[in-house]
Amino acid sequence: MTVIIERIFRLASGLIFTIILSKTLPVSIYGEYTYYLSIFSILSCVASFGLDDSIKRFYLSPEISNNYLTLAIIIKTTLSAILTIFCVFYISIVDNRSWLIFFPFFIFSGFSSFFLNLSLISNKLREVSLISLVYNILISLLKLFSLFNFGFEVFVYIQSLEWFLISIIFLKKFDVDFYNFNFSKNLLISLLKPSVPLFLSSLAIIGYYKIDQILITHFLGFESNAVYSLSSQFVISAGIIHGILINKSFKNIYSLKDDKLKLSALMRKYYSYSIIGVFFILLVVATVFPILFNYIWGEQYHLVPNLVLFGIVGLFFSGVGLLHTQKLIALELENYRMYRVFAGLICNIILNIIFIPILGIYGAILATVLSQLLSSVILNLFFKRTKDDFYEQIYSIFNFWRL
Structure with missing residues (x-):
């Protein structure tokens, strides 16, 4: 039941913010916002590099899962950082609006979906879903408060960074062990x-x-x-x-x-x-x-x-x-x-x-x-x-x- 409630809330909260933004912003500004959101969503997919799906196969083998999981996270972090730095640098040159310069950090949002996708085949599904539900309720309230009290720009700042804390929590819950990570060329190739x-x-x-x-x-x-x-x-x-x-x-x-x-x-x-x-x-x-x-x-x-x-x-x-x-x-x-x-x-x-x-x-x-x-x-x-x-x-x- 927790899993279903969490998925429904995420879906509902996304729709609610779509309704609010499309109703409160001028049509042209909302169109510009969704245009850039589309670009950074594509770049977030690039940073994920197919690892959200491929890791499923290796995670089902406990004796090798930590090495593959750790390597997947390292690759995702590296790609996300490179793309974010490039976008921030480019936007700061062509368009120096503060909300737009900050928006590229949305590229990192793929981390939360990575762990949620992984939970579907793990024994942590209910626990992860509960954490995600509570976190999304709190962050949604924060985004609503910021939108109505501080404006659209602050809303974008929070949206662009909401992945950060939940990703750290999930790293602990999935027992990702960076200290015992053993890298090899064969490991990289097989992943x-x-x-x-x-x-x-x-x-x-x-x-x-x-x-x-x-x-x-x-x-x-x-x-x-x-x-x-x-x-x-x-x-x-x-x-x-x-x-x-x-x-x-x-x-x-x-x-x-x-x-x-x-x-x-x-x-x-x-x-x-x-x-x-x-x-x-x-x-x-x-x-x-x-x-x-x-x-x-x-x-x-x-x-x-x-x-x-x-x-x-x-x-x-x-x-x-x-x-x-x-x-x-x-x-x-x-x-x-x-x-x-x-x-x-x-x-x-x-x-x-x-x-x-x-x-x-x-x-x-x-x-x-x-x-x-x-x-x-x-x-x-x-x-x-x-x-x-x-x-x-x-x-x-x-x-x-x-x-």
Whole structure:
């Protein structure tokens, strides 16, 4: 129950701050804020370097887990520091607004998600979730107080540094032992080998939403990006709810990795669950969301409900793709995820460049959904090792009600 409450609170608090910021800030300022947030979110993904997922495999082996965990943290810290220093230096030259100069420290935010993701396969899930829940309640209250009493700039300062204390706490809870860390070249290679393809595919996935915002700002300006980023926040929130359940499937998938028939049956069942879950989300979005949204925002963001509805359609494919990723990680086939997702990203960028000037914001949504279909499902057909997975996905898409 603690785990569910923690995930719901994180999701709810994110939505609440989205509502408050979009209501209190001028549309152009909110669009600029989300534009830079997109850039630093991409850089945070770069600093994570796929380690959030690859560490799962090694953490399940207690005799070697500390070395891999320590090395992963060292790599993440080094990359985060390099990117943050570069961004602070660059921004201080081209735009010396204090909140913008401080914003790059958000790149370090990947540390808290790293430990939360790791807790899903550990025996510390409930304890970590409780700590995260209490911490997020306190930090949310602090951010609310700062926003209403000291203004937007102080809010950004706190948001950019909120990862710091919780990361230190998690370091203690996961018993990370830097003193007994034994580095070797083979250790580095064995950790980076699965991390590189996972990093590239994770970068491509975040690019589905964040690069869209950068391109919309380029073609249509900050105000259009404010509308699109607000709709994306609701779509991402729905995806987080969906993804929480999917990520918990890894243990079961991993346990059947050597039994092809049982694993295939399990994947068909999980795909069906995923599709049913999206139908439920779609039903809620189509019926309740427009009423609530128009009551809160009115005409200022009138395009958002339709954009969210179209964006949720992409969860049919991204959910199936995320489940397939759990299987690829368990079978040590991460490269295939990299191939398909990067192809999807390239497709997404090309379609955005074509569709945005013609269809405006709707063009970005259409590009995202089509590229998700390509990368999550269709491309599996073109690789020998994933062709059977394609047929599993298609069977589940058209037979999910038989579950």
